[in-house]
Amino acid sequence: MSHTPPESARFAFTERVNCPVCGRLDFQILKKSSYDETLGEHELRRMYSASSDTQLLDQLVRCKGCGLVYLNPRIKQDIILEGYRNAEDPLFIAQNEARILTFRQCLEGIMRRHGVSPGTHPRVLDIGCAGGAFPKAASDLGFEVVGIEPSAWMATRARARYDLDIRAGTLEEVDFKGERFDIITLWDVIEHMADPATALQRIRSLLHPHGLLIVNYPDHESLARKGLRSRWPFFLSVHLYYFSPATITRLLNHHGFQVRETRPHWQKLPLGYVLKRASAHLPFLGMFAAMLEHRKMGMRAVSYNMGQTLVVASREHG
Numbered sequence: 001m002s003h004t005p006p007e008s009a010r011f012a013f014t015e016r017v018n019c020p021v022c023g024r025l026d027f028q029i030l031k032k033s034s035y036d037e038t039l040g041e042h043e044l045r046r047m048y049s050a051s052s053d054t055q056l057l058d059q060l061v062r063c064k065g066c067g068l069v070y071l072n073p074r075i076k077q078d079i080i081l082e083g084y085r086n087a088e089d090p091l092f093i094a095q096n097e098a099r100i101l102t103f104r105q106c107l108e109g110i111m112r113r114h115g116v117s118p119g120t121h122p123r124v125l126d127i128g129c130a131g132g133a134f135p136k137a138a139s140d141l142g143f144e145v146v147g148i149e150p151s152a153w154m155a156t157r158a159r160a161r162y163d164l165d166i167r168a169g170t171l172e173e174v175d176f177k178g179e180r181f182d183i184i185t186l187w188d189v190i191e192h193m194a195d196p197a198t199a200l201q202r203i204r205s206l207l208h209p210h211g212l213l214i215v216n217y218p219d220h221e222s223l224a225r226k227g228l229r230s231r232w233p234f235f236l237s238v239h240l241y242y243f244s245p246a247t248i249t250r251l252l253n254h255h256g257f258q259v260r261e262t263r264p265h266w267q268k269l270p271l272g273y274v275l276k277r278a279s280a281h282l283p284f285l286g287m288f289a290a291m292l293e294h295r296k297m298g299m300r301a302v303s304y305n306m307g308q309t310l311v312v313a314s315r316e317h318g
């Protein structure tokens with residue numbers, strides 16, 4: 001006999017949120033929630049691990065004030081955070097070599113285009129550093145890096161593997177004891193943050209006045225999203241916000257940042273891994289992944305862009 005929790009139990013796990021960009025709670029529904037009514041708290045907590053493949057089940061809305069697309073209502077913050085704290089993802093961490101290469105090339109480009117170097121901007125903070133790929137790439141280029149990561153499992157492995165300053169905890173929890181940074185990065189992180197507005201305020205206070213903020217995010221206005229529509233692979237229950245160049249610029253400006261550059265972010269990953277992740281949305285790709293694995297071609301790195309957008313912003317003075 002199946003047990004269906006009463007309606008009130010399901011609502012105990014969700015919360016309504018105001019738009020973090022303009023503060024309004026007035027929206028148009030783009031897609032209704034499609035949660036299985038019988039999902040219990042245990043399943044919800046399991047779903048919220050960092051690179052969870054769970055397709056978007058929550059209600060997707062567009063703010064009538066500023067146009068931001070986001071989840072509302074959504075699963076409560078403490079459930080989301082607990083998922084990240086307990087995240088263990090050997091498959092994710094196994095792809096670190098390709099991630100390090102992506103970050104190295106990306107950072108070299110930023111250094112060239114923005115006149116940044118370890119001489120001018122020595123101290124870097126990477127928020128949500130997962131397996132430590134970006135801290136490793138930045139350290140190899142001569143920067144002095146601190147990484148923070150809510151998952152103790154990931155932080156421990158990253159620290160041991162690369163011998164870097166990786167601290168377990170969230171941006172709210174880690175005590176920086178007056179430390180300041182020249183560059184702060186959020187790689188595939190801002191769309192996961194329950195409260196990006198408060199995070200940006202904290203980031204601003206941690207940045208030197210000449211400092212740079214580097215953010216990438218899945219762009220709701222990208223061609224990939226428009227072409228793939230509901231099959232866009234970034235539509236996931238763990239992605240709470242779907243920014244566009246306009247909405248992220250407005251959010252950054254509001255918190256004292258000036259956007260200097262917006263461009264597509266190309267990621268290198270082993271082909272087998274890309275196909276395996278994508279097969280959650282397009283099941284036939286799973287067959288290709290298995291075929292590549294069989295022919296030992298799965299580790300060949302491919303560059304792909306599915307709508308990830310890179311933003312480089314500077315701290316406004318004052």
Ligand SMILES: [Zn+2]
Nearest residue numbers: 019022063066
């Ligand atoms: Zn809004």
